[in-house]
Amino acid sequence: MSNALVTNSLYVNAERKVARLDFNQDYPTSVVAFFNSPDVQELVALFLKNEGTAVPNSFESLSAKEYLAAFAKVMIDDATIYDQFSKEEILASLERFYSFYRSLLRVSVIKADSNHILGQEFKQIDRRFNELVLRSYRMLEEKLQGFANRTFRQVSAGTDASLLVRHHVWAAPEKYAALNQFDFIDKVMLRPPLLMHTISNKRKGLFTAVDYNPIEHFNGKPGEWYCYPAKIGETLAFIYFQLDYLVNGLALANLFELAPKEDVIGHKPDVILLFGVPETEGMVSHYYHDEQNGIWVGEVPYTDDTTYFGYMKKMCLTLHNLHQINHGLLPIHGSMVRIRFKSGQQKTVVFFGDSGAGKSESIEALQEVADDQIIAVDTIFDDMGSFRVRSDGQVVAQGTETGAFVRLDDLSSSVAFNNMDRGVFLNPERKNARVIIPAASYAEVVAEHEIDMWLYANNYDDGVGVHFFDDEASAKKVFIAGKRKALGTTDEVGMTTTFFANPFGPVQEEALTRPVIDKVFAALFQQGVPVGEIYTHLGNDKSPKALHDSARALLKDLMEK
Template sequence: MSQSLQPVDTPAFYINPDSNVSVINYSKGYIQDVFQLINSESLLNLVKLYLEEQTNKHNDVFQVTPKQYVDVMKAILTDNKKAYEIFDKEKLLQSVEDLYSYYRTYFRVSLINKHNNAVIKGSFMDVDNHFNDVVIDLYRAIEEKLQGFTNHTYRQINAGTNASAIVQSIDWPTPKGYEKLADIRFIDTLMLRPPMMMHTKSNKREGLFDAVPDNPISKFDGKRNEWYCFPAKIGESLTYIYFQRDYFVSGIALGNLFEVATEEEVKGKKPDEILLFGLPETEGDVCHYYHDEENDIWVGEVPYNDKTTYFGYMKKMCLTLHNLHMIYENRLPIHGSMVKITFSNGKVKTVVFFGDSGAGKSESIEALQEIADDKIVDIETIFDDMGSFAFDDEGKIYAQGTETGAFVRLDDLSSAVAFNNMDRGIYLNPELKNARVILPANTYQRVVQHHRIDMWVYANNYDSEIGLHQFPDEEAAKKTFIAGKRKALGTTDEVGMSTTFFANPFGPVQEEQKTRPIIDKVFNKLYEDNIYVGEIYTHLGNDKSKDSLKESAQELLDQLMNN
């Protein structure tokens, strides 16, 4: 990431103008009232950055030092008339408004060390809420004194932080070579303040993840105060996601996507996967993975650069590691979404929509909801982007999900769904093309249950037909599913027609030879059990109106209700 203004890095306060991230460590210094805040080193450092930013924009607010600026604010707060002897009151008011807005442009996360605070678990939200109030109180006190009257409308915004986290050190059996990870603290509990609007320098994912011959762990040299670990339960896998603090936007957003593993689930447990996100450099400066066969750990590496600030890199690297683990467990990773539909006629059906990014999986579910009227009582999302098919001890096939949330394009959501879930969402670059929202979708317990499969359909966004087509035999079905054709819609760096082995560049592409026998076994069982396997024509590669998709959804609805 290119540097302009230098970060501020103190034990209690970190702020990086380049990554637009700020970390406030309450365990190193907690501000309890307005007077502590205005006298704090943290505020002085913030003012220093703000004034430098104005200079960079050739917009000199005042030719003053940070200390002089803070002294003026103190004078205003204590009704000292000297505050107005040097500066114009209106100009001063505007600069205070700008400073307040400048701070809120950062993604701000507060941290509390669990071991330093024995009773903090139940009250950390109160601690963070109080800091939020202190920031608002200071701003309003100065604002109202400068304008000469009290406000008539108050907006209770997230003035202090966007999120708060309890972090702690947990002992786990670090294998030889992994010892440097032992000092990195785990996220224990998260508090988010949705709706959260986050902005990153990148808004699209590029390329595939591939294997490297050497374990990326040898490159890790992260410091305790610069790296954190999100222990994620991805399906039935345990994944330790280590990220550099400038990636807190993605690290916190994980809270709407994966279940946080508890201290009991981490303590003494070797993970199935480890992700190192934000290494100084990687081979070719791109993303890779390594299978540590000796310790049976899949290790991923992602470089620190502007491109990887896009959340899709963190999400998809996690899922790639998980899927590779699944393939080695003889399970079949499914790139798609699964819903359980309860109909008004009493029938309950599970449907898995399959296809690569932009094929129309989410859109098919939306269209089904829109045309169903009162015929559908409920649609439960089992998984939104990735799951797996596996066999139980009796040889029966079942489906299982990975994420507890959904990472979807805003354009794909109907206005009803978007607005009904607004207060729970984490929004990424909402003003740009490929804007995304991360929404909680289901509980971890439901996601990892063994779900029967009633229908599996390929989302075909490239053919001109309308409706639903059932494949007559498993060979015909496998041909389409394995080819993984789609017309790219700009959600990645691809354009036009593309093919991806089994429509899944996150595991099966990397391990095609190991995946093919599992595909054969799954299709054989589905046809043996007479489970509907087909394709739905979504038309999204050609018809943006979605009228054709609604016609296809109607056929899908009829098939599910009447068979």
């Protein structure tokens, strides 16, 4: 790969805009050591090749070694360098190099298998490196501009995030033994607001079953793959990702609970995902059910399309949902919130529907029209949960994610700005921009929540308000049809139908899902839980009036029912 840089301690893929710094291999502790680092010289060479002006006899026509030697002369006030190049030219190049480096997603990695102190201090180790890079840049900048800075911006100069990794041995069946060679992510440190960019910004197609186990042709190499052990609800998932998908791997930290080592060592996961494999059948994403070992295995190919985080999130949820269906639980594509009223009442509401139907928008509209009648709206799950019928006939819900993957295009700016200090922003300058923000504690997500109301987000009809179904059959007809007007958040446009509005599990296993649907609807109607649809109008009219009118009707129903 022409835009790749690989040394013992530094990996850069300029095309994917990612960099990994292995602090176990090299960790400069002084400005002199930093500028004399072979890795910095290699990085300069990559910069000059890809970003430099390459004008003959210019500062950026120098070799990487000469380029850094010129910086060294600036640092020791050796004025002979200015006989060849002006301060302005050198400063302009320094700024371009600094911007090139900071345009990469830079992640430090520290391995701490047997060093308890290192494991406790990995954040400080990374912080000191950031301070060194910033100090080195400012020293050069001030000498070249001829005066000391008067304004200081404490940016993430060295890295954007840090990973503490460890080698764990899990209870791998024989055919999965090769996976025991990869390091597990043990701790994650992010520096939000974290703005990350990917080549693709939209998900295409469905995940399909194959009759072979993807592990059979997996040949990843140590050092090129990491595992994020995730708790997706109560499902244990080992998410292996290739190094160029660091954006996706980091974003997981704001979405799924990171499983502790006690849940990894000596245990077998319910789900394994291999993300970024060189080849898959048809170069699309697949899954396989290893019934013998009780593991759902997914594979996602290494392509430009799959850089979009939606592939990572939705394949994880597909595998989780398939696991749930096989255990008699019903996966719900929707959002569940607990609404706390000023009167002291509390109501849990589930908003149901496919991408772009208006689930999140309905929740936001409800908050906007409620004035002071609502004290708080607590998120239980944002995108996917499961319904289970208990032995006493009560239907309860559990969530999957501790974070929310929010589309910025259709929400007010306050949602993003109010969470900026914790958010991971994905392609914020593009259509279908997203932010991942923490939403609920893991304990809250996996607790059993009773359901006070279940609403289908109808974005295609012209009605206003909320319509409740009188009988089980008419409700099931709407929910199972899964109609919506697609808004371009995936590759679909116009009126679509998706079985049970959930292309992540139920579509793949419709026959297994139908009896679970029947059981859940029967229990809900027997309990007298209101089941209906809210008209969001997003498919036809994006002005807030109609949705706000529907939200006002919902508020009235919630306070009366």
